[in-house]
Amino acid sequence: MAVIVPADKSVETLEGLHLYHGDISNCSMRVRMTLAEKGLPWTSHHLDLKLKENISDDYFRINPNGLVPTLIDNGIVHIESNDIIDYLDETYPEPSLRAADDEDGMLEWLRLAASIHVPAVKPYVYATKMQKKLKKTAEEQKKYDELQTDEELKDFHARHAGASAFDEEDAARARETLEACFARLEDALAEGEWIMGGRYTLADISWIPVHFVLDGCGYPFENCPNVARWAAAHRERESYRDGILKWCADFANV
Ligand SMILES: N[C@@H](CCC(=O)N[C@@H](CS)C(=O)NCC(=O)O)C(=O)O
Secondary structure, eight states, X not given: OOEEOOSOGGGGGOOSEEEEEOTTOHHHHHHHHHHHHHTOOOEEEEOOGGGTTTSSHHHHTTSTTOOSOEEEETTEEEEOXXXXXXXXXHHSOSSOOSOSSOXXXXXXXXXXXXXXXXXXXXXXXXXXXXXXXXXXXXXXXXHHHHHXXXXXXXXXXXXXXXXXXXXXXXXXXXXXHHHHHHHXXXXXXXXXXXXXXSSOOHHHHHHHHHHHHHXXXXXXXXXXXXXXXXXXXXXXXXXXXXXXXXXXXXXXXX
């Protein structure tokens, strides 16, 4: 559980569920989907990542990494999307999104999604599609360097500063990691409709935004028929429409 004490004390007085999130952010998508699956009402605080609305003193005083999503539940501030969806399911248990007989296996899928975000998902998305759209001006980069204290994120964004950029080599390296993950997903989905079998769980919610965004970047899923069937099945779910499509109808056209 990633609970933090914010520098901005005013958010500790917020009542109910408040989500700071981005339309195109796959990490925000998994939280919006979980809220939708549970039918929980929430207040939206949308940040446009393309306008760098997250790179501000105000937002870093709420989330010290300057990342979306941030969930505030009755004044308690939660960061890290995979921890947030686990928290939501524990705190608001109906309907349950836990695997009936293999909770550890399900949580392992959440940990895997979290572990590949900066090393593989982000570089692949930047290298293939987003780096021009997310490029910071010199002034924005300076502000980012002042505000950011996380070394991994600083390094990532330094790769994207000035004239430098992610290239085909970065995409190829990221793709190796992604291929290994989607091969695992392909195997898991041979057994049943959803990752943990017959039951829809947080594992599906953690991974479908990754698929949605990569698919929009042209990632080749041709060799993963089970993954393709699983992704298509999501189109029938209201939470997919509410959590993903309503905010980002098509990542290919972002
Ligand atoms: N580990 C974090 C990662 C969050 C993250 O990287 N969010 C992205 C959007 S998916 C973001 O805020 N990017 C803006 C930036 O890197 O400055 C989580 O799972 O919540």
